[in-house]
Amino acid sequence: MAAAVTRLCWAPQCLRSLHMSVGVQKAKTGAEQLWLARQRRDPYVKTAHAQNYRCRSAFKLLEMDKEQKILQPGHHVIDCGAAPGAWSQVLVDKVNSLGKDPAARVGFVLGVDLLHINPLEGAVFLPKCDLTDPATHRKISALLPSGQADVIVSDMAPNASGIKDLDHQRLVSMCLSLLDLSDSVLRPGGSFLCKIWDGGESDLIRDKLRQRFQLLRTVKPKASRMESAEIYLLGKSHRNKRAAN
Incomplete structure (x- = not known):
């Protein structure tokens, strides 16, 4: 691609x-x-300023985690499409990657994006890396402690072309690539959260998730603008046997 x-x-x-x-x-x-x-x-823009988040999208992840219980201290997480780093900010806090809570396990956050990402304490970034490229998947595996992740999250999207169906198909292709990544690095029992623009091929992603996860949910956080076609698909309890070997 x-x-x-x-x-x-x-x-x-x-x-x-x-x-x-x-x-x-x-x-x-x-x-x-x-x-x-x-x-x-936009109240989320104002609150992002006040709380020093890099982008309003941080509140989407905060809301979904509060409702769906995705993240825990000690988790190793891959943040796909991480720039500018707002989701990674949330992840650093939720998984305790800085060890601020001495009574909790220390996690690990790996952010990946095709674009530059300004450094963030508590996160490791792989900038200028294409997540649809198998070579990037190998880099991710090499950087993960023990080569495995507990959670994969994705807020990535292609550049909008203005052609709705084409943009939808491109994002579907990107999500399919992330599912390939999950097969190689996601622990059994792990979770997978990805953004998709709802459309004709959304069921393809849902079917693939049902094959890999015991639980599938469709989530639309309040912080996602009502006029936006974006939804998030959450798979929990990964059945992956390859990552366990």
């Missing part, structure tokens, strides 16, 4: 929400003005 297709979502929305330059604030186009107005009204 070409780099233009697989570019992961270091969303301009996230960057602008945190760093609105004077030039951006003086946006000339109607679309930019509408976008800026929405950002100013």
Whole structure:
């Protein structure tokens, strides 16, 4: 898959929400003005500023973890499409990768993205790596303690082409690649969370998840904008036998 297709979502929305330059604030186009107005009204953008999250998307993961109990101290987690690092910020805290809680197990966070990711204490980043490339899967396995993960999470997405069906198919292909990754590194009993834009091939991902996991849920966090077609598919209790060998 070409780099233009697989570019992961270091969303301009996230960057602008945190760093609105004077030039951006003086946006000339109607679309930019509408976008800026929405950002100013968005309570998650304001709270992200207040709590020093790199992007409002942090609240999607926080909400899903609160409801679905995905993360625990000591977990080894792969954050797919990690840029700009908001999900990794949540993960560092939830799995205790900095060891701030001396009574809890210390976890490990590995973030991967095709784009640059600014360093984050408590996380190891693999920037400029294509998650659809088997070579990236090998790098991930080499960096994971014992070569295995307890949880894989993904908020990645391709660059939007404006063609809904094409964008949907591209994201489906990316999710299928992550399922291949789960076969090689996810522990039996582990969890898998991925974003998908709901569409005609969503059931293909659901079927693949049912084959690999004992429990499948579809989640739409409140922090996900109502007009967005994004949903999250959560597989729990991985049946993987290969990773156990």
